[in-house]
Amino acid sequence: MLSQHLAILPLLIPLFAALLQLFPWGNNPQFYRRIIGLVSCSLLIIVSVTLLLQVNSTTLVYAVGNWQAPYGIVLVVDRLAAMMVLLTALLALPVLIFGCYGEDNLGSHFHALFQFQLLGILGAFLTGDLFNLFVFFEVLLISSYALLMHGGGKQKLRATLHYVLLNLAGSALFLISLGILYGITGTLNMADMAMKVSTLTGDDAAIARSGGLLLLIVSGLKAALLPLYFWLPQAYATTTGTVAALFAIMTKVGIYAIIRVFTLIFGADAGLAAGLGYDWLWWLGLATLAVGGLGVLGSRDLRLAIAYLVVISVGTMLTTFSMGNDRAISGVLFYLLHSTLVTGALFLLADVIAAQRGKTASRIIKGRKLAQHAALGLLFFVAAITVIGMPPLSGFVSKLFILEAARTGAQVALLWPLVLFSTFLGMIALSRAGSRMFWHTLPGKPADISHPRGQLATIAVLLLGAIALTIFAQPVSDFTTAIADDLSQPERYIEAVLQLTGGDHE
Amino acid sequence: MYLALMVALPFLGAIAPLLVRHHSRRTISYAAGAVAVVSLLLLGYLTPSVLAGEVPQFLATWLPQLGLHVAFRLDGLSLLFAALILGIGLLIIIYAHFYLSQHDDAGRFYACLLLFMGSMLGIVTADNLILLWFFWELTSISSFLLIGFWFHQSNARRGARMALAITGAGGLALLAGILLIGNIAGSYQLDAVFAAADAIRAHSLYVPALLLVLIGAFTKSAQFPFQFWLPHAMAAPTPVSAYLHSATMVKAGIFLLARLFPVLGGTFEWFTIVTLVGLATMLFGAYFALLKNDLKGLLAFSTISHLGLITMLLGLGTHGALLAALFHILNHATFKAGLFMIAGIIDHETGSRDLRKLGGLRKAMPMTMWLAMITSAAMAGVPLLNGFLSKEMFFTEAYQQHLFGGLSWFIPVLVTLGAMLSVAYSIRFVYDVFFDKAHELPKQPHEPPIMMRVPVLILAALCITVGIAPMIMVSGFLTPALTSVAGADAEVYIALWHGFNLPLLMSVLALLGGIIIYLQRTELFNFNRQFDIRDAKDVFAGIVSRVTRFCDNLMQRIETGSLQRYMAALFILVLVFVIPELMNISALTGSRPQLDVDAISLSGAIILMAAAFGAVIFHRQRLTSLLMLSVVGLMVSLVFIQFSAPDLAMTQLVVEVVSILLMILALFFMPQRIPRSSTGGRVARDILIAGFVGGVVGSITFALLTRPFSSISDYFLANSVPGGGGTNVVNVILVDFRGFDTLGEITVLAIAAAGIHKLLNNLRPFMPSGDVDGRAWHQVKHPMMLQTISQLVLPLALMVSMYIFLRGHNLPGGGFIAGLVTAAAMILQYMANGVDWVKERFNYNYQSLAAIGVLIASLTGVGSWLFGANFLTSWFTYLDWPIVGKFEIATAILFDLGVYLTVIGATLMILANFGQMTTRHRPRQEGH
Secondary structure, X not given: OHHHHHHHHHHXXXXXXXXXXXXXXXXXHHHHHHHHHHHHHHHHHHHHHHHHHHHOOOOEEEEHHHOOOOOOOXXXXXXXXXXXXXXHHHHHHXXXXXXXXXXXXXXXXXXXXXXXXXXXXXXXXXXXXXXXXXXXXXXXXXXXXXXXXXXXXXXXXXXXXXXXXXXXXXXXXXXXXHHHHHHHHOOOEXXXXXXXXXXXXXXXXXXXXXXXXXXXXXXXXXXXXXOOOOXXXXXXXXXXXXXXXXXXXXXXXXXXXXXXXXXXXXXXXXXXXXXXXXXXXXXXXXXXXHHHHHHHHHOOXXXXXXXXXXXXXXXXXXXXXXXXXXXXHHHHHHHHHHHHHHHHHHHHHXXXXXXXXXXXXXXXXXXXXXXXXXXXXXXXXXXXXXXXXXXXXXXXXXXXXXXXXXXXXXXXXXXXXXXXXXXXHHHHHHHHHHHHHHHOXXXXXOOOOOOOHHHHHHHHHHHHHHHHHHHOHHHHHHHHHHHHHHHHOHHHHHHHHHOOOOOOOO | OHHHHHHHHHHHHOHHHHXXXXXOHHHHHHHHHHHHHHHHHHHHHHHHHHHOOOOOEEEEEEEOOOOEEEEEEOOHHHHHHHHHXXXXXXXXXXXXXXXXXXXXXXXXXXXXXXXXXXXXXXXXXXXXXHHHHHHHHHHHHHHHHHHOOOOOOHHHHHHHHHHHHHHHHHHXXXXXXXXXXXXXXXXXXXXXXXHOHHHHHHOOOHHHHHHHHHHHHHHHOOOOOOOOHHHHHHHOOHHHHHHHHHHOHHHHHHHHHHHHHHHHOOOHHHHHHHHHHHHHHHHHHHHHHHHOOEHHHHHHHHHHHHHHHHHHHHHHOOHHHHHHHHHHHHHHHHHHHHHHHHHHHHHHHHOOOEOOOOOOOOXXXXXXXXXXXXXXXXXHOOOOOHHHHHHHHHHHHHHHOOOOHHHOOHHHHHHHHHHHHHHHHHHHHHHHHHOOOOOOOOOOOOOOOHHHHHHHHHHHHHHHHHHHOHHHHHHHHHHXXXXXXXXXXXXXXXXXXXXXXXXXXXXXXXXXXXXXXXXXXXXXXXXXXXXOOOXXXXXXXXXXXXXXXXXXXXXXXXXXXXHHHHHHHHHHHHHHHHHHHHHOOOOXXXXXXXXXXXXXXXXXXXXXXXXXXXXXXXXXXXXXXXHHHHHHHHHHHHHHHHOOOHHHHHHHHHHHHHHHHXXXXXXXXXXXXXXXXXXXXXHHHHHHHHHHHHHHHHHHHHHHHOOOOOOOHHHHHHHXXXXXXXXXXXXXXXXXXXXXXXXXXXXXXXXXXXXXXXXHHOOOOOOOOEOOOOOEOOOOOOOHXXXXXXXXXXXXXXXXXXXXXXHOOOOOOOHHHHHHHHHHHHHHHXXXXXXXXXXXXXXXXXHHHHHHHHHHHHHHHHHHHHOOOOOOOOOEEEEEEOOOEEEEEEHHHHHHHHHHHHHHHHHHHHHHHHHHHHOOOOOOOOOX
């Protein structure tokens, strides 16, 4: 019975887990909530692996309420969606385990919100309906508002306020955009809309284009594209490590939305609306990359530096995506996998480092010795060289993919220097940070705060992901290439979604 | 296979010293040594075939898509370097065993050293350019760890960071260069690249590619103007310096030049840049080597100088020059490794490396003295030692070139000058340490342990034997190496004696001049004192901190932390994106026939607009503004009624009531003082942005509304009754067609409630005791009238909500509206009677209520599975009940019940939390 409903399981698992976690659960609620959360995340991994195996042969389409597309809401699991779901699941479990070592006690409802957050993210990846995408954006946003405040404190509240208000404006724009697109095409199903958009003429096309561009802004806000990224650095740098690590996937939701919408609806086949926004993405992406580089170098706090590394990664991905060729898109997806896992690991690590350093926290200044100096130093070293894109781990592979994707002279002349230069800035900044935090320690006894091995192991597990990405780079890139191929032929997606006409879904 | 194993072994073996790090030093050293020995044996196993002219290769695909393979080759050039790396590496491991103190973490040291050794082996044996780069960056990283080994010293930290920054940056340039080359050649495999050599040299991107590769090579090999990082890398333990700066790290750049010579070499650009950079580096290094008072500093600059020499030879690029370059690579590695080890011995046994403090050690360390004399004589180019031979060949090449036309004579002259300086600092190394007069030293000097000298002894012996019998000792090695650089049929001939000729004269001049310069060195020191040469470390640190500060300041200007600016950026982007599109529209008004404007609609619209303006104008008087906002909301619900959307109107109405009430509650906690008004410019900016955004959205809306419209809604109208079992299409859409959206939205509500609870739980806001003008709140908190009425209203309201709920599927109503009506009635109870009063009578956990609501809705969805249908598939039937008559049973009502409960639970939870904040007694709920 379950196999028939496989496509919706990634949503129902966190939903039910979160609802159960909301109940009071007697005297020791945290115990039960942890169990529920861990079970949910483990199940998610199993389900997403199963999904990934299935979608290689066929795209799964699940009509919720048995109302077929384009009238009802459909969930569509193609390769891209399956990959994103798996990535989310792989990130979520280690991060949750890390959180279960005490960070979940810093405020109420952590576990339920964590699951709700997953629900929103996964829903955004799975849905084939634009309004439903909006709903899941709301689910993920409202949980992220609450999660960002986890642990309390003035700074967090301020950063959260910025995040909330900017995103509320974003949600309003999303609705306006939906109104425009629905008003022109009369449909909300993405596949159906793609077909309708491609046949638009004259003024209708122009109106649809403005709707599409608003959608680009909304997704760009989520992805943290310049000049919409302002909410990110402070929000990521002030929140707790667990939340920041989970948020490693959040900007990717925006990137996913851009990739999905601007290949399917406004891709090469979109008639008068073809190639909408690609030029903007190219230039704004490059600017994002540059600003991220400056930010990394200027950061006086490790967490802030990592946040700017996220900004760099966003710039890199969107610029590369805008080149539009198959290799570029495949490269973006590979980079996305890499950057999510490593950023997650780094945020967790920064949290541990900050805790062990005590007063100096994650500020990049000399401080006392860490209790687990060697282990943390090693983890930081590995994570740092991976994230800036030095060999031997996944960072350099994804960087190579990105560089190789640049085809024309103009692309090479702008993308290469910026990517390489931002790598250089990252190298300077992180070597400085590492040197100050691990080498330039004050004499005297190390801190007496040490972290359980299991907690550190979660960081190592995420980094193992980076190692696996390097070793199995070819199979992974075969898969991302297949995705890029799918995306360049949106008719595959459209056929898969719309071929079902009425009747029972098998 | 053996080849790959040879390269992989040091990487795998790097774990060995770490595994035994808690054992004795001897065990650790043996573990490290064993790794090197096995690798060396593997190399030895492969050597005969290389010498016979074969090129063992290994190929395993890794990333064919990128053209990146795990591909190794062992040609002559690789063999030469691999032998140096492993051979000297082994000696260094032995030496380091005695050098490191008990406090040093030998496990970490050897692990890093082996990683470095493996990376170097990888560079020299890589058969794929990207793989070469891969190992290239690994040497940067592992050398960072080695240079920073004594990280408690500021010098070591800063030296390591500088080395990483410079060589790392060079590595990135190299990567770009390699990618260019690979794109031209169509492959990164060396054979293919070699085959495409002519095409590459003729390509328009040749010069950029060459420059990028050269930046990589020059940074690594510390060539002018990138030489400054190398002396500061001397902060590393001496074994590291001996290894990195004799045989390995810095030779990587040289290796790259030699490796790519068949591809990039031989052009005018190559010749000019490489030769001149080499020459400048040679002179620069030699001059500063003489001036250094630190033993290792002297050796560092002499290394720079000798690397310059080799670079220059590679630049010249003739057959003889290439041979001389390869030969000198070998020679320099032997004598320089020995010299570094001697410097380490001296440092180790006397506690000082300062040439001004050292002196007269010949009595205490006679053996060391002899070794120092042999190796530095080799460095100076004294006959019968290996250094002499390669230097003589160098002179010949420098003399024979005619590449600068009439000014070609500059080169031999400058080269001789460099050689003189080289002799001078070699003399200084020996004389100032072992002769001269003795000084007070931190430690009583004595000879080091025998095994510490053995590695030096081996190297010194090599200097002599190679110097006397070069053809026997090294021609076998050099022939295949030269073949791989210069092409087929390379011939190696090294003679001890060429007769009396100009190169010999240059050698003699160099020796004599060197002695004179040494004797007159105080003049030179005085001369140099005029220059205020700043420490490169400080300069580097200064630049980094200045740039950091600059970036920090810049970022603070970009990110001011002002939400208004961020919002402005967002909306300006909207305008920038959308306006060009709208300007392309020919006619905003579509073809749809328009309704007439009646007086009621017009006045409604005017009120709506006036209220909207009012909300903005009075935004500093929060309550007024809020009231204006509620007018807008009410007008909107009237609009819904006018256009026959009773469901929407009802929803809008109750949402308006509940949300305005909650906002008024929230206002209580807002600061009462009115914020300062914005400057005129700001206001103007905001008006402009807001006006334009409003105009744009309005235009689009107008354009849409005036256009004919066909959509999926016709399907909903047609299928509402047959498919959804309800005549109220809006409700059927909410609970059936798009029930999944509704499920999402009630989840949002539940999350919002939990989130607000989370926020308020930890918040201790200021609670004003009076209004803006300081008047205290009224003493009677709960007026009697309100109390009475509210209690009367409650049952009525509940009944109404029940009615609305039940009829929802067919007539305007439904769970959402019903929930809000119930919630509004409950809110009234709270307002009229206070939190505590309600709590006494109705103490239910709202959070659970909201969760139960969503749970019911979700379970309704899952229930469909039992019937083999998809999630949320609805089912309905009509029953004939005795008294009631025909009655519909639909799963949708169950779903709607979930909606109803969630709305009540979430709304009341938010309210109760607000209310709770105002009561004095607030049990803190932590961790739940």
